[in-house]
Amino acid sequence: MTAPGSDLPPEEFRRLAHEVSDWIADYLRDVADLPVYPSVEPGALRRSLPAAPPDAGESLDDALSDFRDLVVPGLTHWNHPAFFGYFAITGSAPGILGEMLSAGLNVNAMVWRSSPAATELEEVVTDWLRQLLGLPAPFDGVINDTASSSSLYALAAAREVAYPDAHRAGLFGQRQGRVYLSEQAHSSIEKAVVTLGLGSAGCRRIATDAAFVMRPDALDEAVASDVERGVRPVAVVATLGTTSTASMDPVREIADVARAHGLWLHVDAAYGGPAAIVPELRPLLEGWEAADSIVVNPHKWLFTPVDCSVLYCRRSEDLVRAFSVVPEYLSSTETGEVRDLMNYGVPLGRRFRALKLWFVLRFFGRRGIVERLRAHVAWARELAGWVEEAPGWQLAAPASLSTIAFRCLPSASWAPDSEADARRQDELNLSVMRRVNASGRAFLTHTVLRERVALRLSVGNLRTTRDHVRDTWALLREAADAERAR
Numbered sequence: 001m002t003a004p005g006s007d008l009p010p011e012e013f014r015r016l017a018h019e020v021s022d023w024i025a026d027y028l029r030d031v032a033d034l035p036v037y038p039s040v041e042p043g044a045l046r047r048s049l050p051a052a053p054p055d056a057g058e059s060l061d062d063a064l065s066d067f068r069d070l071v072v073p074g075l076t077h078w079n080h081p082a083f084f085g086y087f088a089i090t091g092s093a094p095g096i097l098g099e100m101l102s103a104g105l106n107v108n109a110m111v112w113r114s115s116p117a118a119t120e121l122e123e124v125v126t127d128w129l130r131q132l133l134g135l136p137a138p139f140d141g142v143i144n145d146t147a148s149s150s151s152l153y154a155l156a157a158a159r160e161v162a163y164p165d166a167h168r169a170g171l172f173g174q175r176q177g178r179v180y181l182s183e184q185a186h187s188s189i190e191k192a193v194v195t196l197g198l199g200s201a202g203c204r205r206i207a208t209d210a211a212f213v214m215r216p217d218a219l220d221e222a223v224a225s226d227v228e229r230g231v232r233p234v235a236v237v238a239t240l241g242t243t244s245t246a247s248m249d250p251v252r253e254i255a256d257v258a259r260a261h262g263l264w265l266h267v268d269a270a271y272g273g274p275a276a277i278v279p280e281l282r283p284l285l286e287g288w289e290a291a292d293s294i295v296v297n298p299h300k301w302l303f304t305p306v307d308c309s310v311l312y313c314r315r316s317e318d319l320v321r322a323f324s325v326v327p328e329y330l331s332s333t334e335t336g337e338v339r340d341l342m343n344y345g346v347p348l349g350r351r352f353r354a355l356k357l358w359f360v361l362r363f364f365g366r367r368g369i370v371e372r373l374r375a376h377v378a379w380a381r382e383l384a385g386w387v388e389e390a391p392g393w394q395l396a397a398p399a400s401l402s403t404i405a406f407r408c409l410p411s412a413s414w415a416p417d418s419e420a421d422a423r424r425q426d427e428l429n430l431s432v433m434r435r436v437n438a439s440g441r442a443f444l445t446h447t448v449l450r451e452r453v454a455l456r457l458s459v460g461n462l463r464t465t466r467d468h469v470r471d472t473w474a475l476l477r478e479a480a481d482a483e484r485a486r
């Protein structure tokens, strides 16, 4: 036993670290054998743990055994190959190793001096990713925790441009500003607009077409009518890979509207961005290089453990203007060209996230990434074909990237003609999803499109194979038959 208040002795740390890495290696090998979704009641873990912290320090062997016996059985396993919910992700082994080293180092790259190599690795790795994405050189990257933060910072820079005195004077007494986003845009955009002091009235939702993509003509009309009423247009947010259906907004045409009205164009490619690495998918992102800012999340469809979101800005000085507040104790005294990352967003302290992304890009290389993403898209499209052909099933949106939205119908000849019928169909879909998830063999989530429930299946895990997608389709059909027969 160590003296109270001392850290683990190095040899004890070594023993436990080996045990932990063995556990992770076994977990990654065997995760498919675990239920992807736990069968636990709310409160189960809370009840199984002491309500108060220990007075005397405890053995980490005991903590590890509680982790294995109490925590793991209550988890939804995002690493499971049949995890198809939200946007499916993977913490790949190279990314996990980078994360482990970053925890060991515990450096904080708030300014260049506080960890020069961490700052510069972030510059190098975001530039590598920029090249893989095919974005031009003026785009400058910085790593944040999440797309929610990245979009907040991008819109803060846009606000800085629209209200040049906002940094000093705030927005009091200013004309109402507006950010335009499609009715399919992610909730993080509205949250950012509210956080930036523009209020939810600062969001104007633009209609989408039958394929759930933003209509540039409706955008143009909305901006023109706002200008006429004295509202100040601030930014438009286009989404490449919307959350519900993975639809891809027509960025080139949206960029034309943005340019005509002097609007900042932010592209939320948190999920869809990595598709640009695959040559035959790149046309789907056509025009995104005209953006002022773009967010891409390697922690979504690029095998990097949560959290890792890259924000690219065409003129990062706008971002720096929005966030520079430099007290003497953080000022730089270096004479060379250095970047202080604290000036690119809200947090001062920052984790060394570049390391895991660097390991991921080095290990997979362009070819490995292309191979995997291409397979994910092919399996999702195959599933879309099965859905289209199956009686009593329908696609809820055109197939896009690796995410499919679809519905089951109460019968093959279903023709709802009342609100009660539509509710019955919604309830059937939710019951089918609950039944599949309760099986522990696959995990899906749902959405609502044009007021009706749809199921989503998102392929994004490194360990997913075509068989997992095919088996889940069989599971869905079984669940639908069972629910229809109830």
Ligand code: PLP
Pocket (backbone or CB within 6 Å): 086, 087, 145, 146, 147, 148, 149, 186, 188, 239, 241, 242, 243, 268, 270, 271, 297, 309
């Ligand atoms: N943008 C889109 C299109 C998303 O689907 C999501 C989350 O799924 C986000 C942004 C927010 O991502 P984060 O969890 O990194 O904030």
